[in-house]
Amino acid sequence: MISGGAIIGQYYPVGSFVHSLDPRAKILISVIFMIVLFVGNNFYAFAVTGVFAVLAITLSKIPWKVLIRGLRPIVFIMSFTIILHLFLTPGQAIFEIGPLRATWAGLVQGMFIGVRLIILIMFTSLLTLTTSPIELTDGLEDILKPFSRMGVPAHEIAMMMTIALRFIPTLLEEADRIMKAQMARGADFESGNMVQRSKSLVPLLVPLFVSAFRRADDLAMAMEARCYRGGEGRTRMRELNLSTNDYFAFGLTIVMSALVVYTRVRFGPVIPRGAV
Amino acid sequence: MPIEVRNLTHTYMQGTISEVTAIFDINFRIDDGEFIGLIGATGSGKSTLIQHLNGLLKPSSGTVLVDGVDIWSKGVSLKKVRQKIGLVFQYPEQQVFEETVYDDIAFGPKNLGYSQKEVEGQVEEACELVGLDRELLSRSPFELSGGQVRRVAIAGILAIKPKVLILDEPTAGLDPRGRREILDNIKNLHETGISVILVSHNMDDVARLCERIMVLDKGKLVADGPAREVFSQGRFLESIDLKPPDVTVLMEKLRDRGWAVRNDVLTVEEACAEIVKELQRRGVAGAI
Numbered sequence: 001m002i003s004g005g006a007i008i009g010q011y012y013p014v015g016s017f018v019h020s021l022d023p024r025a026k027i028l029i030s031v032i033f034m035i036v037l038f039v040g041n042n043f044y045a046f047a048v049t050g051v052f053a054v055l056a057i058t059l060s061k062i063p064w065k066v067l068i069r070g071l072r073p074i075v076f077i078m079s080f081t082i083i084l085h086l087f088l089t090p091g092q093a094i095f096e097i098g099p100l101r102a103t104w105a106g107l108v109q110g111m112f113i114g115v116r117l118i119i120l121i122m123f124t125s126l127l128t129l130t131t132s133p134i135e136l137t138d139g140l141e142d143i144l145k146p147f148s149r150m151g152v153p154a155h156e157i158a159m160m161m162t163i164a165l166r167f168i169p170t171l172l173e174e175a176d177r178i179m180k181a182q183m184a185r186g187a188d189f190e191s192g193n194m195v196q197r198s199k200s201l202v203p204l205l206v207p208l209f210v211s212a213f214r215r216a217d218d219l220a221m222a223m224e225a226r227c228y229r230g231g232e233g234r235t236r237m238r239e240l241n242l243s244t245n246d247y248f249a250f251g252l253t254i255v256m257s258a259l260v261v262y263t264r265v266r267f268g269p270v271i272p273r274g275a276v
Numbered sequence: 277m278p279i280e281v282r283n284l285t286h287t288y289m290q291g292t293i294s295e296v297t298a299i300f301d302i303n304f305r306i307d308d309g310e311f312i313g314l315i316g317a318t319g320s321g322k323s324t325l326i327q328h329l330n331g332l333l334k335p336s337s338g339t340v341l342v343d344g345v346d347i348w349s350k351g352v353s354l355k356k357v358r359q360k361i362g363l364v365f366q367y368p369e370q371q372v373f374e375e376t377v378y379d380d381i382a383f384g385p386k387n388l389g390y391s392q393k394e395v396e397g398q399v400e401e402a403c404e405l406v407g408l409d410r411e412l413l414s415r416s417p418f419e420l421s422g423g424q425v426r427r428v429a430i431a432g433i434l435a436i437k438p439k440v441l442i443l444d445e446p447t448a449g450l451d452p453r454g455r456r457e458i459l460d461n462i463k464n465l466h467e468t469g470i471s472v473i474l475v476s477h478n479m480d481d482v483a484r485l486c487e488r489i490m491v492l493d494k495g496k497l498v499a500d501g502p503a504r505e506v507f508s509q510g511r512f513l514e515s516i517d518l519k520p521p522d523v524t525v526l527m528e529k530l531r532d533r534g535w536a537v538r539n540d541v542l543t544v545e546e547a548c549a550e551i552v553k554e555l556q557r558r559g560v561a562g563a564i
């Protein structure tokens with residue numbers, strides 16, 4: 001079965017401090033966090049960003065289980081990165097396999113990148129776990145609005161995202177149903193070589209496109225019938241307002257950023273230049 | 277081709293926050309040649325249940341036995357199971373994709389490896405069974421009317437020559453004429469000897485056709501028995517958000533007013549006969 005779990009099942013609807021934050025605040029904090037994570041160039045910085053992430057996760061009431069499950073898709077890429085670093089960084093050898101030489105510096109470097117990736121994925125997935133898709137697009141529209149004078153179609157982008165988010169589950173469900181309907185007629189989506197497999201997708205894709213186009217038509221009609229004519233002069237049902245909680249979160253973020261910058265200046269990179 | 281279901285439970289998205297147990301601890305047995313109506317309110321688990329019968333869904337727990345063999349045990353070919361147990365999905369017209377009606381109906385038999393000649397024969401036969409005009413075969417399925425495409429889709433399943441035919445709400449969204457025609461087709465199909473499971477939430481259709489009724493409510497099988505027996509429990513059906521057949525409602529109302537009529541009638545004709553009998557007993561028959 002096609003499972004949309006990764007995309008749709010993302011939002012984790014419990015009430016918490018993090019859930020209650022303004023989506024704009026959460027988006028900005030996530031962006032700042034990402035930058036800071038890359039500014040930090042040693043393990044002391046990780047202590048700071050790590051504590052910040054753990055605090056945020058605790059406050060969000062999202063079970064660790066869910067976050068760790070979210071790491072599963074990147075296990076491969078992470079191991080790959082770590083192994084690459086382990087063998088490609090010059091330095092004192094730990095062991096050698098043929099022409100490959102694992103080094104201590106590579107080990108440290110690989111660990112460093114790995115930890116960074118883990119913190120990055122865990123923290124950023126917190127954004128979509130604690131913010132409903134609707135809130136997210138509302139927040140994004142607001143953040144992009146100042147750029148509309150420079151020609152960024154803020155409202156249109158947000159509307160497209162809203163529609164896409166609305167229809168992804170529907171289309172996945174439909175794909176699942178059509179696939180099963182064709183399997184009931186003996187279709188086989190799983191075996192065969194590349195060519196056979198892509199051919200076997202025709203009975204799935206044709207009906208799926210037909211229905212997607214029909215839905216798009218219907219939706220356009222329904223929007224027009226309700227006098228939709230773009231973003232100009234449109235007001236919101238849910239107005240976004242910054243609260244004290246949001247300022248508090250911003251404050252914490254600034255403190256964290258400052259500390260990371262301090263560790264960078266004070267301690268320098270994890271593998272000091274010229275040390276190897 | 278007896279089908280037996282034992283302690284069947286299915287949970288969607290198990291282990292996530294949005295997990296739903298759609299059906300719970302279902303048990304029944306279907307024998308050759310039966311005509312079964314599966315009814316239940318929307319969301320009661322009807323579609324989930326029938327997708328287990330030909331191995332499209334895997335049980336979370338419990339077993340499905342076809343011809344006494346667990347279809348999920350090692351070495352069982354699900355493709356073969358799906359050939360023996362044909363399942364017509366709800367709104368099957370949404371699954372057509374070929375350029376011509378012929379090709380679309382032939383999709384199933386081709387997948388199952390029949391020779392070109394056999395395929396031709398089976399497509400013709402299937403068209404006949406659903407009363408589809410031979411001339412339509414070379415047309416594009418996207419040009420046909422709603423009722424016609426639906427018959428194309430049903431023919432697509434019949435062309436694989438199933439021994440059991442399951443139809444998920446085959447009349448949903450059709451006009452009265454299209455609906456009557458489809459139901460007549462289904463009745464004829466049953467008379468050719470295959471077992472039929474008709475999923476519906478239209479009690480009138482089911483009451484007219486089916487011999488045995490299974491009722492699902494919130495994922496549980498709450499009634500399973502002869503149509504007469506099940507439909508005579510009008511109050512019970514109402515309590516689980518099902519509308520009993522019109523004739524049953526009428527008889528219940530008459531009984532409430534003290535008429536001595538049976539409440540297990542299934543067709544308009546039977547109801548008429550009951551009412552005439554009661555009128556005669558009351559001595560007003562001369563008026564008719």
Ligand SMILES: Nc1ncnc2c1ncn2[C@@H]1O[C@H](COP(=O)(O)OP(=O)(O)O)[C@@H](O)[C@H]1O
Pocket residue numbers: 176288289296297298316317318319320321322323324325
């Ligand atoms: N693919 C699916 N993923 C998750 N939940 C589903 C899926 N299909 C059905 N359900 C849920 O299972 C329950 C039973 O659905 P279904 O079997 O379609 O009932 P019915 O056919 O009687 O209307 C419903 O609560 C429905 O929301």
Ligand SMILES: [Mg+2]
Pocket residue numbers: 322323324366444
């Ligand atoms: Mg259904």
